[in-house]
Amino acid sequence: MKRVGIIGGGQLAWMMGDAAKKLGVELIIQTPHKDDPAVSIAQETVFAAVDDAVATGILAQKCDIITFENEFVDLDALSLLENQGVCFRPRLAALAPLLDKYHQRCYLQNLGLPVPKFFALEQPEDRSKIEYLGFPVVLKARRHGYDGQGTYVIQDLATLLKIVNQSQTAFLVEEFIPFTKELAIIAARSVNGEILTYPVVETQQEQQVCRRVIAPAEITAEQEAEIRAIAHTLLNSLQAVGIFGIELFLTGNGKILVNEIAPRTHNSGHFSLDACEVSQFEQHLRAVCGLPLVNPILHCSGAVMVNLLGYQNSHSDYQNQRQQLGEIPHSHLHWYGKSESRIGRKLGHITVLLEQPNQDAVNTLIQTIESIWYTHS
Helix, strand or coil: CCEEEEECCCHHHHCCHHHHHHHCCEEEEEECCCCCHHHHHCCEEEECCCCCHHHHHHHHHHCCEEEECCCCCCHHHHHHHHHCCCCECCCHHHHCCCCCHHHHHHHHHHCCCCCCCEEEECCCCCHHHHHHHCCCEEEEECCCCECCECEEEECCHHHHHHHHHHCCCCEEEEECCCCCEEEEEEEEECCCCCEEECCCEEEEEECCEEEEEEECCCCCHHHHHHHHHHHHHHHHHHCCCEEEEEEEEECCCCCEEEEEEECCCCHHHCCHHHHECCCHHHHHHHHHCCCCCCCCCECCCEEEEEEEECCCCECCCCHHHHHHHHCCCCEEEEECCCCCECCCCEEEEEEEEECCCCHHHHHHHHHHHHHHHCCCC
16 A cells, blocks of 8 residues: 655645545645644644655655645755655656746746746846836746735836835746636646646636636637647656646637646646546546556536635634535535635635536526625625
């Protein structure tokens, strides 16, 4: 029986629980809080911050392979463990170009992949680069941005300088893309180099946080082929093992641009739990454990996934709304069991399988779900 260590104990690790049971894999979690979702499905837990490499050394003694639920780790410290023979999947060299968003942009550009115009903001007073891009621009923290944190759409220089001067972090500036759709693809690569991709999906963000995912995305066959080719180029270049999430923009003239890469399971792939032959969580475990990958085709016409985000600070379990959501036909509700609700926090998600997907039906369904959830009862 394989024993897999996971750095991070949130809902992404928690959703690996059922897949681990199915595959006969034991999960050992490194996470700082005893009430984190994945603690309930772990065979054992190392309670420590995810960037605590000493704790990861303890984790390594308890398992065969270590993988990642999030990328907020200390690569330099972990590399000492890797040099001692600890098996990380994906390998640390696959994470290294991605963790700093400026380095990630440079890596993608050097691969010849299409990205927005960008530069590292090293001297805020260097106005010529900013004026070259033209406002609005997007300002991103180079490290530790997640769920919209550290990402700003900036309308003028004064606002940009205010944010930069109030922060102790390094920033990336990139052109604002007036996209027609935001897209994403989940791709898996095995230890043998086999790559399988999930259907391209449309993601809908509000305040830089994913609110909804529609599978499959309404795009042309050529656009889908281009996105799949981007996934193959990236994962082969990194020699990655495991699941990667790739976020993209579709512009008004049909151009595809890569937005960001997540070297782990990803919110845009949650629909796969209920709509695909294999979930992204099972596929990830298959990949890191050296098991055969499974073709992740849809077993329905389509699906809509809606994140259930906190809209207040409370300790409610929202039983009334959850019951109403569960009564929607063909719905699958996933509640993460978090003890506290905060504004914007991901508390769960609901996926509804579609029989005959069309835009009107999708819009009506989303409206129904969100009118139930955001009742503030």
